[in-house]
Amino acid sequence: MKLYEVADDVVETDVLVAGAGAAGLLAGIKADDLNVDVAICSKGLFRKSGATVMSTGGMEVAVGHGDPTDNPDVHFKDTVVGGEYINDQRLVEVLTKEAVERLVDLERMGIVFERQEDGKLFQFAPGGAHARVVILGDLAGSHYMVALNREVMKRNIRMFEEVMITNLLMSGGAVSGAVGLDIKRGELIAFKAKAVVLATGGAGQIYRYTSNPVQNTGDGRAMAYRVGAELIDMEMVQFHPTGLAYPPERRGTLVTEAVRMVGAYLLNNKGERFMSRYDPQRMELSKRDVVARAICTEVREGRGTEWGGVYLDASHIPEDVIERRLGVTRRKIMFLTGLDLAKEPIHVYPTCHYFMGGVRAEPDCSTKVPGLFVAGEEMGGVHGANRLGGNSITTLIVFGWRAGISAAKYAKAANSKPLNPRDVAMERERIFGFLGRRDFIHPSKVRRELQETMWNNVGIVRTEDSINGALRVVERMKALELPKVGVPDGSRRYRMDWVEAIEFENLLTISEMVSRAALFRKESRGAHTRDDYPRKDNGNWLVHTVVKNVEGQMRIWSEPVELIKLKPPSA
Amino acid sequence: MSQEKAVVRFKVYRYDPERDEKPRYEAYEVPFYRGMKVLDALIFIHDNYDPTLAFRYSCKIWRCGSCAVMVNGDARPACRAEVEPGKEYVIEPLSNLPVVRDLVVDFGKLYKRFTALGPYFVTTKPRGEEPARVPNHKYEDFIKVAGCIECWSCLSVCPAVKVAWSEMAGPGLMVAIAQSAYNPLNEHDVLPTAFAQGLYSCTTCRKCSQVCPEEIAIPEVVFEKMRAMAVSRGIGPLPGHLVPKDLIEKTGRSVTKKDVPFLESIGTEVFKASSNAADRVGYFTGCLADYRLQPVAEATLDILRKLGVEVVIPKDQVCCGSPMIRVGALNTLENLVKRNVAAFERLGVKTIVTPCAGCSLTLKSNYPEYVKKFLGKDMPFKVYHLSEYIVDVLKRKLPELKEVKMRVTWHDPCHLGRGQGIYKQPRELLTSIPGVELVEMKKPDQCCGAGGGVRSGKRELSDLIRADKVKMILETGAKAVVTECPFCVIQLRDALDEAGYKNIEVFYLEDLIKRAMK
CATH class of the missing domain: 3.50.50.60 (FAD/NAD(P)-binding domain)
Known part of the structure; x- marks a missing residue:
């Protein structure tokens, strides 16, 4: 050969x-x-x-033009504190x-x-106190x-x-x-x-x-x-707090953090700036996981909008500021939702980011x-x-x-x-095997079921039960559907369905990793929220979860995080 | 909700060059929902009807520019193209590029062109420890062109690219060159490349900016701006542009005197209305109506007077400067702007009216900036195109029209249609003439090839562009083509003559109106 x-x-x-x-x-x-x-x-x-x-958005870089008190050490600290010390x-x-x-x-x-007019870089403050993000309008x-x-x-x-x-x-x-x-x-x-x-x-x-x-x-x-x-x-997995919630077909489309950076409010259906209950100091500019969870909680407890989200309201911000800082975003939102960010609130809900x-x-x-x-x-x-x-x-x-x-x-x-x-031949067999398989399952069908399952069961808030539910679906798909995923034979030029078939196994593997790691970490930390383990547990879980393929089996274990520079206040 | 049952019909181009003899169109019905875009429909078709339908997409929010297709003949990102229930949409691959399959085109040719252009960033300065200190205003021009998402929609609709891509790199690629040219830290001199690759091949027809999802004003911020840079460095303009430039500098007019100019033929400057004047306007003739198309000027004066308007025509008015702005020869401008403003102010004019598409666009869109720059004040006049003035401001019907039995077609001048959004007003005037039957051509707003200094600077290219227009005019079976721009009139006349259709008349709208008023 x-x-x-x-x-x-x-x-x-x-x-x-x-x-x-x-x-x-x-x-x-x-x-x-x-x-x-x-x-x-x-x-x-x-x-x-x-x-x-x-x-x-832009790029975080502690060059100190926007804020002379900023430097890489401060950036380091913000990143590690933001990452809940498991970076x-x-x-x-x-x-x-x-x-x-x-x-x-x-x-x-x-x-x-x-730039600023003196030639130094213009820097923007992303939620923290430090103006650190370098930008170019909203084109980054x-x-x-x-x-x-x-x-x-x-x-x-x-x-x-x-x-x-x-x-x-x-x-x-x-x-x-x-x-x-x-x-x-x-x-x-x-x-x-x-x-x-x-x-x-x-x-x-x-x-x-x-x-x-x-x-x-x-x-x-x-x-x-x-x-x-x-x-x-x-x-x-980071869920960005503000994905579009309306219209439903656009659910998940990102609304940049820059909207909150220029001063937009998050409001529930009672008109309250609810972030005051979750992070009264940083309010809307709190950490992404905090804001995402807060929105999730508001909606779960019945204070959401009719579209299953909360309001993001920038209507109090001068129109010229919105145009200058958020021109692209404003037009995008207008086109996708029919709503004018400068004049009325839009509906948002977290989205996988x-x-x-x-x-x-x-x-x-x-x-x-x-x-x-x-x-x-x-x-x-x-x-x-x-x-x-x-x-x-x-x-x-x-x-x-x-x-x-x-x-x-x-x-x-x-x-x-x-x-x-031989290795190449094996891979060829795998890839070309998707073509013309008998009684095949179209990849977009199983893909959608997997996506729904992961969203519902291993999304923003998780429990042992919900994660196990997802794992059952993943195992079933591995055993029953994966071998059947296929596409019609015929011309092989630009076959999106073929690509989707190849991608499906990858999606399954990642879903399994996310689920098993989520099941393994029995605490809530940052983006990982376990309803059955709602507290952060530095005593047991200041660790990395590690996933590895050991002879075809997905093995998972933990290894302590090396706190070489910064330790959590209690540790 | 009745909308839930609504459907949208699509005819989608299907073609696999490897297996199919020729392309075919397949019909699909897709359930409609509010906010639906063409891309959503394509995904629906792929997921529900035919998984082998090939099209590209990635971000779904026109940041990436992957999904551009032709929607009913116009290019745009599919994610940026709205659909309405009950309508039918023809979806085709971007034109001017070979098809890989269905809606997927091969960009190989484009990349080759791109590499040849080499719009790269080069710096020879030693690497410093800190970013360079550059005041923010130095990036103003750059910001205007930085938003291009390279969807290449513009390339598929550019009339120059369509007939001579070798001659004209095309709007999108010129945007890339402009990004290089406007970056204040770039040492790479891209202007000679720009000049060689079609800087002067743009008719400023604005079709590119019309389809641009980022609404970049490509003719102005890319072509005119870079042409001005080229002129200031002696790279531009073209030899053909120097004749009008010299004339303007010497005489204030962009063409030579032949017959008695209109302005010299009128005794007075102020034409009072017979009774109570409906309004008082200044008539800006422009070069051609003054020197070459005098009947148009006479007709304009007649029409306005018959409508009961007092007409003021300063005899010391000069060229608006449009031919020079389009080709980047801006040093003539101060003189022209000052003389025109003084002429109309001298007679107390507040409202200026002109039937010239080019003059009205220039007075509307360029003068505010130049008046501010040269005279330090706001533009002191309101400017209307004549058709707009009659239909939207006066809101009057043309008086005493006799029947003119004629089948005509209308050509939208680029600077009137896309330039000023004036489409329906001239048609309204035209069809108010009894006996006139208007038959629309396939693309009435497609450029005739005369503008932007292309006719005067690159005649061959101009001729190639206009050929398509002649075809469309003939298809209508019209006995005459009517339009509202002196360049278009001259261009179409030449085009029809040279193609052997001397029998098809070309009218300036005012000519035809005057014929009906006799």
């Missing part, structure tokens, strides 16, 4: 990057800087695929220090930051993607557009490449690579309501899991699997139990940068490992 008999195309490179959001692109750029060959794969279109492009503090240290350095580098790639992510994409094009880095990496290939215990489906052609590509960077983003698509784009099906986490990488804190849990990595972005690196949202442990607004772009930038350097250095030192055609 020869490689070219089982793959339609064979691509050889030093560093393969899966995912072309900001983290993936930066990883590619930095690897290119070290003169290794780079290939970047994007499941969707260049510049467009993934979540980065959707970000409207990997080594990663937070890197995040906060290097963000300041990266600012200069980003500007040298054409990224523009809004879209603009970063434009600039980074131009940089990649300028360097002539090889880009594989609409190529979904479906599985990693291993040789002698180390990563040796990956298999990808070229969606436009319906062909299989075998990538031979000395190092692989996973930067496929989050997995919001396991939930019925999410702010994530369609590509975010947890592919990277699932692939890493399959080759034996460890994943940590998978129960920690970000995965704090992910692949366990060292500060150099390496994982337990030799040759496998992770960057961006793929990486677990940076944000602990809750992520601060504006810290996600910081994560993409800082760790995308690092992953590129680390992968390139690794690739330079590594010998090229041969791909085993």
